[in-house]
Amino acid sequence: MKKPDVYLLHAYSARNSGDGLLVKLSLRAIRDAGFTQLITVVCLDPASFVGYLDDPCVRLISLWQFVVGTLTHASRRRGAVFFGVGGGYLRAGTWKEGCKTLVAHGLQIVCSSLWRPCARIYLPQSVGPFRMTPGRVLKWLVRRHVDTIFLRDDKSMGELRHRHAVRMGDLVVLEISKHPHASRRAPSDSSMSDARRKVHFVFRDLSDKSYSDAYIAKLRRLIELSPDASFALQSAGRGNSDDVFYQRVFGVKSAPALRDVMRSDDAVVVSVRLHGSLESVLCRVPSIHIAYERKGLAAYRDLGLSEYAFHAESFDPDVVAAAIEKLRSDTAPSGERWPRLRWIAIRNC
Structure with missing residues (x-):
């Protein structure tokens, strides 16, 4: 049986090191879930990811390449799995922000909905607010076309009220939890x-x-x-x-x-x-x-x-x-006294 196409949506730019790290961790989570095939990453700034990602089996495309590719291939009914990068980009606090989000991210949700059959899974997010008309449209798109969404704060859970939402820590929090007692070297x-x-x-x-x-x-x-x-x-x-x-x-x-x-x-x-x-x-x-x-x-x-x-x-x-x-003023090596971590019940997707 042919493996489905795999897409990672909503990559921003590696010029923001936090967003770049989230893309890396999103790719790692997809691999850990057993997807070994080529992953197509939809980026707002594809050039910034060239040479940055540590996964050699990826293809970088722009938002507009994704739109054109969807219109060309989605009707062929090829199976696809869409993942959303972890982050906090699905928000509409003002009219301007909402319109920008609909263009940059809502369009990706719409395009993924045109593929049949497919699954859409969004890695740990903070979503909202969903204000004014753009926010209401964005909220409807997420509730209607995202099958499963992991949310990293309780307020997002309450605002979105998605039927298949799961509370989970941020991807970087999950990565930290894998090595809670690791320490850096002591000062020389x-x-x-x-x-x-x-x-x-x-x-x-x-x-x-x-x-x-x-x-x-x-x-x-x-x-x-x-x-x-x-x-x-x-x-x-x-x-x-x-x-x-x-x-x-x-x-x-x-x-x-x-x-x-x-x-x-x-x-x-x-x-x-x-x-x-x-x-x-x-x-x-x-x-x-x-x-x-x-x-x-x-x-x-x-x-x-x-x-x-x-x-x-x-x-x-x-x-x-x-x-x-x-x-x-704490002279102990980092990691011996920092951080003293406790963990909420965190589930891996």
Whole structure:
């Protein structure tokens, strides 16, 4: 019997290291489920994934190539299995955001629905809000055309009310859970005289939030309280570039990539981007998360690290600075005392 075509939908761009990591982990989950054939990855930025993915048996195509291919081949009734990348892209908080989501992601759901027979399985997501007409359309598409969806926070479960929704941790949380006691190497003798960990900030622009001005004022205060901290870059390009935000707001002209910081330093990462924090924890680097969406607080709660998660709207810079000081003064090798993880009942798909 011929194997079905396998697609991984909703890949964004590897220029955002968190989104790139989610694509890698999504591919790994598909392989672990027993799919050994070629996987076609539908990307908004295919070029960024060239040479990035560690799975050699993939084909990268753009959204428009997928649309054309669907119109060409779907009527042939070839079997297909569609997976959705884990993440938080199915949202419509404003009219503009909803319209962009319908074009970039709703169109992929519509195209997958034209294939017969097929199965559509979405890896751990945060979905919503579903506001105004675009949001209602998006919600209908997900409820109508996604067979099974794994959701990584309780609010998503309540908003979507999908008949086959399963509560599950973020893909990076699941990856961390595989090695909860792994540790990084101890600091070298040459670094023992400077035992305090270095602090790196990963901030992002929240100008679309009503509390944006207060948020920036709090970040400035946090910088004042950690004067020896530096910036790191988790996302660049495609209108979502942290370095542009750093230069415009803080006058920082350049910053190293977060992945390089995690490789070279015994560090503490303070990240507004969820996967800036989760990537750090995955590498056994202590990380404080300043969340601006439900997914961040849920992920840290799943890890048992709620004391290191704060909300971008209401966080107290002095309290965050105290948490930073607690972590950076801990001279034990990362992983021996960080993180102390507990796990919710997490099921593998």
